[in-house]
Amino acid sequence: MIEASTLNVDAKRVNDYRDAAAAARYGASVTLRMDDLSTVPIDDVLDTVQRRLDRRLALEAGRYSRVNGTAGFPTDAGTWVRLGWRRPGRLDAHAWTGYEASQVLDERIPRPRWIATATWPDPVRDAVWRADEMTLATTPVLSQTAEISDDPQLPTRWWGDLRTALDRLAAHATDRVTLGQAHLTARIQEVYGPLDTTITDWAVAHGDLGYANLCGPDLTILDWESWGRAPVGWDAAGLWMASLPVPHVADRVADTFADVLATRSGQLTRLMLCANVTRAARRTGRDVPRAMRTAADTLLQELDPRRFR
Numbered sequence: 001m002i003e004a005s006t007l008n009v010d011a012k013r014v015n016d017y018r019d020a021a022a023a024a025r026y027g028a029s030v031t032l033r034m035d036d037l038s039t040v041p042i043d044d045v046l047d048t049v050q051r052r053l054d055r056r057l058a059l060e061a062g063r064y065s066r067v068n069g070t071a072g073f074p075t076d077a078g079t080w081v082r083l084g085w086r087r088p089g090r091l092d093a094h095a096w097t098g099y100e101a102s103q104v105l106d107e108r109i110p111r112p113r114w115i116a117t118a119t120w121p122d123p124v125r126d127a128v129w130r131a132d133e134m135t136l137a138t139t140p141v142l143s144q145t146a147e148i149s150d151d152p153q154l155p156t157r158w159w160g161d162l163r164t165a166l167d168r169l170a171a172h173a174t175d176r177v178t179l180g181q182a183h184l185t186a187r188i189q190e191v192y193g194p195l196d197t198t199i200t201d202w203a204v205a206h207g208d209l210g211y212a213n214l215c216g217p218d219l220t221i222l223d224w225e226s227w228g229r230a231p232v233g234w235d236a237a238g239l240w241m242a243s244l245p246v247p248h249v250a251d252r253v254a255d256t257f258a259d260v261l262a263t264r265s266g267q268l269t270r271l272m273l274c275a276n277v278t279r280a281a282r283r284t285g286r287d288v289p290r291a292m293r294t295a296a297d298t299l300l301q302e303l304d305p306r307r308f309r
C-alpha cells in the first residue's frame, strides 16, 4: 500500500477531495476533515443530492455548520434539504434515522415534515452521506448557536406552545435513546463524586433543544436527529442552560417547566449539564459561569443534603 506522503499529501491535513481521490486511486488511505463543509470541495456530493432527490438546491443560500459537518439548502420546490455524513464504521442507527423516525410523532408537534432521503457511500472520503428533504420552516431560528445572548422576546403563546409540544412528545413510546442512565451517571460522578443518580422517570425528548433548533415567533422545532428516551426534564434542562446568558429568560424556562425540573430526574439532568460545563472548563482552562456554579451548588444540596451537614 502506498503512503499518502508519497503523493505529496499530508494525511492529517488533507482537505482536498482531489488529493483524496488521487490517493485512493493508488490505494493510500487518507482522511478528509469535513467538520465544516463550506471549507471542502463537495460539488460532486451536491450534484448527487440534486440528482437523487430531483431538486435544485439554492447553493448561494446554504447554511453550513462550523463543527457538525452538516449543511442545509432551500430547494426549487420550496422545501429544505439537510446534508450530513458519518464515518461508515461509526454509523449510529438512531441518530442516522432520526428524521424519518420522527414521522411517528404526534402531528401537532410543530416541526418540518420529512419528505425524502438519499443516502449513499463515498469510499474516497471514507464517508456515508445522507440528504434529508423536509418542509421549509417559515419562521427564523432564534439564534445561530444553541445559546442566546439577547432576549428573543418570545410571546406568551410561544412558551405555551412549547410546553404543549414537549408534553405531547414526552407521551410517546420509543426504543430510541437520546440519553441513558450510564452516561448520565458517569458524567455526574466524574465531577461531583459519589451520588445516587438513579433515574426512575423517563420520557421521550427532542434531545438537542437549543435556540438554533427553535423558531419563533411561531414555534417550529427543528433538527430531529437525536430524539428518543431520556430522563424526564432533559429538554427543559437543556433549554434552561441555553438561556442562562439572559437570566430572565432562564427564569421563564424554569417557570414554564417548573414541575418537570423539580423532579429528581429534572434535577439530575440539570446537574449533568453543570458537570459537562465544568468538564469543558477544566479542559480549556476557562471559568465555569457563576450562574452555573450557583445552580450546581443548589442542585447538590437538594439531591444530597448530607453532603452539606
Ligand SMILES: Nc1ncnc2c1ncn2[C@@H]1O[C@H](COP(=O)(O)OP(=O)(O)O)[C@@H](O)[C@H]1O
Pocket: 063, 065, 068, 070, 071, 072, 080, 082, 112, 134, 135, 136, 137, 138, 141, 212, 213, 222, 223, 224
Ligand atoms: N426545515 C428547515 N427550514 C428552514 N431552515 C432550516 C430547516 N432545518 C434547518 N434549517 C436551518 O439550518 C440550520 C441547521 O439545521 P439543523 O437541522 O439544526 O442541523 P445541525 O445538525 O447542523 O444543527 C438551522 O439552525 C436553521 O437555520
Ligand SMILES: [Mg+2]
Pocket: 212, 213, 222, 223
Ligand atoms: Mg441544529
